[in-house]
Amino acid sequence: MRQVTVVEHLLLRQKERPMASGRFTRLLTELILSAKIIDREVSKAGLLDVLGATGEVNIQGEVVQKLDDFANQVIIRRMERAGVLCAMVSEENADFIEIPRQFPVGDYILIFDPLDGSANIDANVSIGTIFSIYRRTSFEQQAVSVGDLLQKGSMQVAAGYIIYGSSTMMVYTAGNGVHGFTLDPSVGEFLLSHPDIKIPERGRIYSVNEGYSSYWDEPTRNIVNYFKASDNATGRPYSTRYIGSLVSDFHRNLIYGGIFMYPADSRDARKPSGKLRLMCEAAPMAMIAEQAGGLATDGTQRIMDIEPQELHQRVPLFIGSKNDVEVVLKFYADAAKS
Ligand code: AHM
Ligand code: MG
Numbered sequence: 001m002r003q004v005t006v007v008e009h010l011l012l013r014q015k016e017r018p019m020a021s022g023r024f025t026r027l028l029t030e031l032i033l034s035a036k037i038i039d040r041e042v043s044k045a046g047l048l049d050v051l052g053a054t055g056e057v058n059i060q061g062e063v064v065q066k067l068d069d070f071a072n073q074v075i076i077r078r079m080e081r082a083g084v085l086c087a088m089v090s091e092e093n094a095d096f097i098e099i100p101r102q103f104p105v106g107d108y109i110l111i112f113d114p115l116d117g118s119a120n121i122d123a124n125v126s127i128g129t130i131f132s133i134y135r136r137t138s139f140e141q142q143a144v145s146v147g148d149l150l151q152k153g154s155m156q157v158a159a160g161y162i163i164y165g166s167s168t169m170m171v172y173t174a175g176n177g178v179h180g181f182t183l184d185p186s187v188g189e190f191l192l193s194h195p196d197i198k199i200p201e202r203g204r205i206y207s208v209n210e211g212y213s214s215y216w217d218e219p220t221r222n223i224v225n226y227f228k229a230s231d232n233a234t235g236r237p238y239s240t241r242y243i244g245s246l247v248s249d250f251h252r253n254l255i256y257g258g259i260f261m262y263p264a265d266s267r268d269a270r271k272p273s274g275k276l277r278l279m280c281e282a283a284p285m286a287m288i289a290e291q292a293g294g295l296a297t298d299g300t301q302r303i304m305d306i307e308p309q310e311l312h313q314r315v316p317l318f319i320g321s322k323n324d325v326e327v328v329l330k331f332y333a334d335a336a337k338s
Helices: 006-015 023-042 045-053 067-079 118-123 210-215 218-228 246-256 278-291 322-337
Strands: 085-090 108-116 127-135 158-164 168-173 178-184 189-194 205-207 259-262 295-297 317-320
Touching (some): 006 023, 006 178, 006 189, 023 067, 023 108, 023 127, 023 158, 023 168, 067 085, 067 108, 067 118, 085 278, 108 118, 108 278, 118 127, 127 246, 127 278, 158 246, 158 278, 168 189, 168 246, 205 218, 205 246, 218 259, 218 322, 246 259, 246 278, 259 322, 278 295, 278 317, 295 322, 317 322
Parallel strands (some): 085 108, 205 259
Antiparallel strands (some): 108 127, 127 158, 178 189, 259 317, 295 317
């Protein structure tokens, strides 16, 4: 059987739009190449650690960088030359990244988390790159400002992730369904393996870091108790599955059905809105969830409708199967009434 590569898939989409300039395809092609480079290094992570421990240097004679810095640099250096972006926002950089003057610019904005869940890397746990693409709305000749970047999730042109797992996959949406491609390392191509992914309406899994339950608000505690309670009609109790790596937890729930939660947490006064970032993590995952038939909320508001006030704003996140996220909305709505 002849399998469609991700670039062929993008070109087919481009052909369906006679006015398309090919810049979006160019952007994603460059991002895919970045992902392949990151994948190559992630798959050698243990090996690089061994080499580092013996005091050896890598083949270029350089000290091996931490992988999340490496991933960040790969994406920035490749994408700034692509000629299609006007700015980038990385979870690793406090400020937004401008395109150096010597390179051509375009009107796309790339927001990304280069290696999410990288705290797990030494234990060989799956990690991922998350991306989100917007278009600037202001006049193109003006310098880009933070205001150009603070767009709500519903303005996203596309969103996706690459999961470096037992196999490496890219999952993305450009607003017409969610498609998954698996990297065939023997040919170095992402091949269409999961066309038009739909998340089951109801799952059997809840994913949350329950170690922090004493720091949660009351609705969140009640929600988790609900998923743990026994009820044949709704298939409860659900199973707990929590990896601590958003891309992996989300991807598993996307395929099997379920809900992922990173709620508000009173443990750290600086993080009353939980840990995850609205723009780099929650909004792109929300677009994928919705395109797959699921939902994403902060408890009361649709994630995609939240207007960001700052680049690294955090937000509580409840995301996954439609029926399961509706349970969350109901608990929060009931709490607001009482
Ligand atoms: P990171 O962006 O620093 O990698 O942190 C985000 C990660 C997510 O992948 C994961 O869902 C979460 O942190 C886990 O946090 P915790 O260890 O508090 O459960
Ligand atoms: Mg992250």
